[in-house]
Amino acid sequence: MNTVKCECGHVNPPGTVLCEACGRVVAEENDDKKLLDMRYEGSARRSTTYNQTIIDKIWNFFSSVKVGISLIVLTLIASIIGTIFPQESNLNQAVDPSVYYPEEYGWFGKVYYLLGFHRLYESWWYMLLVASLGVSLVICSLDRAIPLYKALKNQRVKRHESFLRRQRIYNRQPGVLDEKEILVVKEKLRKKGYHVLEDEGDLLAEKGRFSRWGPYVNHIGLIIFLFGILLRNVPGFYVNEKLWIKEGETRVIPGTDKEYYLENHQFLIEFYDESDGEVFKKALEDKGAIIKNFQADVILYEASEKSLPGETPTLEKIREAEIRINEPLKAGQFSLYLATYDLNIQTLEFSLIKKENNENYGNIRIDLENPEKTYNLGNGYKVDVLGYFPDFDFVDGEPVTKSPNPNNPAFAFKIITPDEPEGEISFVAVQQTIEPLGENDYKLEFQTMDTAYAIGLIVKKDLTIPFIAIGGAIFLIGVAMGSFWQHRRIWIKQEDGDILLAGHTNKNWYGFLREIETITESTVLPNPIDQTEEEESNQTRGE
C-alpha cells in the first residue's frame, strides 16, 4: 500500500479517491465517471488502508457496512424468533418447560425448546450478536467520522476544475468577477446564512456542516444505550427481586443489605358493586366481581445499625405508605411494586366436644406460625399438641409434612379430660379425624379459620435508567441533526476568463438549486444546472 501523490503535489493517504487538497480525482477507477461519489468527501476510509496484522483484520471486518447490516438483520430475525412462543421467564413458574412446549405447541414447540429458543434473549449467542452490533457501530463510526472530520476541516477554497465539473450542480460561462462584484456575492451568501471564504477571487461558501455529524451523534447515543444495558450485570446497578410479606409481618427488602425493612400492615381489596352507580350494572352482571382497588398499607423502616444475617436490628420507622398497582413505594433507590397477593391460613379454631352429649368444653385457637404445646381449658380439660404437620400426608403409614407451608395442616392431639386423665390421642386434619388408639370419648371439632393476605411485591432498582435516557436523547438529537439540517457548499472559481460555479449538498437538491438561483440572479454568475436532470432529459430526448 502506497501513499498517493496528486498532480498538485499533495501527498494523500492510501485509499484516497479525491485529493484532500485540490479535489482532483486520484483513484484510477473514478477517472471516467461524469459525477463524483462525494461520500466521506472521497477521503480514505481508514479500515481499507492497512491489512497486515490480526488486529487489522478484525478491525476491517467490523468496519464493513455490509457486515453491520448483516448483523442487524440477524439480530432482527433472532428477536422475531424469540416472540413466536412465550419465553420461559413469562411462563407460570410451576411448569416444566421441557414438558410445556411440546404439549402446548406440538413438534414445533419441541424443536423450539430443544434449540434453546425458550431462553433466547438470555442465550450467549444472542448476547454476542448484540455485542457484535455494538462493536460494528463503534468501529464503523470511528473509521468514517474521523477522516470525514479531517477532510471537512482541511478544505481549501481553490479546487481543481475537474472536481467542480463533476459536481451534480455545476455551470461554467464566460465572465469576470471584479472585487465589487465579489463583495455583492459574498453579502448575498452571508444573508442566506453561508460562511464564506475567499482565496484570490475564488470563493467557498458553506453552511450546516454540523448536520454531517448527525449519524455519528446518533451512534454515540446508541453506544451509550448499549452500555447502559451492559451495566445491568454490574452488581449494585440493577435489582429485580420478589418479596412476599404476610399481613402483620416485617421483612427485609432484598438488595438493601439489611438496611430497609417493610411491614405489611394490611391489605385491602375492593370490588365494584351497586353503590358505584348504574353505569356498572351491566358489566357486573356480565363479568361478575370486578376488582376496584388493590392496596397494601405498609410501613417502611430503616435499620439503625448494621446487623448480621439472622440478627434482628432495631428498626426506625421512616413512613407509612399505600402501595397500589402502578403506584410503587420509593425507598432510596428502590421501588416496590405491588404485583400479586395470596390468601394464607393463619389460625384454626377447634371446639372440644364430648361425643356422648355434644357438650362444648371450650375452644382452642391455634396459630399455625407458632402452635402452643398445651392449650389449657380449665377444670381439668386440656389439649396437648403432640405433633404438627403443616402440609400433611401419609407416607408408609406415618404422618409427614411435604413442605413447611400450611397447605393442608394436621395435628396430633392428646385430649386430657377429668374422665380420661391419661389422655386420648386424636389425629385431626381438615375434614378428617383419626383415632389411632381406639374410639375416644371426646373429639376436637373444627370451627373456623382465620386467613391473612400475603402481598407479593417486586423490588426494583435500576441505576442504568440515566444511561438509557441520555443515550436515547442523544440518539434523537443525532436524528434531528441529520434530518432537519443540510450541509450545503458552493464553490466559485475563475479560470481562463470563465466563471465556474458548483454546488454540493447531502440532501434536498431541489431546494439547494433554488437557493443558488436566488444568489446568482442579477449577477454575472452562471445559473446553476442540475447535471443529473440534464442527463435524464438528454436520455429522454434520445429515445
Add this chain to the structure above:
Amino acid sequence: MDRKRRRHIMRTVILTCLAGAIIFALYGNLTKDDKKALAAGDVAPDFLLLDLDGNPYQLEDFRGKGVLLNFWGTYCKPCKDEMPYLNKQYQHYKNEGVEILAVNVGETKIEIENFVKQHKLTFPIIVDHKAEVQTAYNILPLPTTVLIDSEGRIIKYHLGEMDEKTINEYMEMLKP
C-alpha cells in the same frame, strides 16, 4: 511508519476495551443465576441465630474450631436420614475441636422440638426464621452442608444427603 504504529496501538486498545466489555457482559449474564454462590476459599458470611431456648449462636465465636453447618428441614427426608450419622460423629469429634451447627430453615418450634426429641440430637439446633442465613449462603436444595475451617473459610459445599463415611471424612478435614 510512526503514524501506522500509533494507529495500530489505538486499534489494539479499542478492540481490547470492546472485547473486555463483551466478555464481562457474557460472563455476568451466564453467572447471573448463581451469582451469590460462595466458593471454597471464600470467607464464610458471619451470622447470628437463636436456638429454641433463645441462646444466640454467632459463627465468629467458633473461630479456632472447625464448623459443619448443616441446613435442614423436618419435611426433608434425606435430612432425616443423615441426622443419626451426624449425631454419632458429633459424639466423637466434639472433643477434637469440631462443632456441628444445624440450621433449621424456619419451621415451627413444635415441629423442631419433636424432631430433636425423636432423633435424640445433641448438637445445637438454630433456626433461620427469616431465611437470611439461607440467602447469605445461597441455599437451595436441602440438605446442604457447608464445611468451615478454624479460620472461618469455606472448605466445601456438599449438596444433598451424606452417608456416614462422608461425614467422617469431613469431620477429619475439619479438625483444627
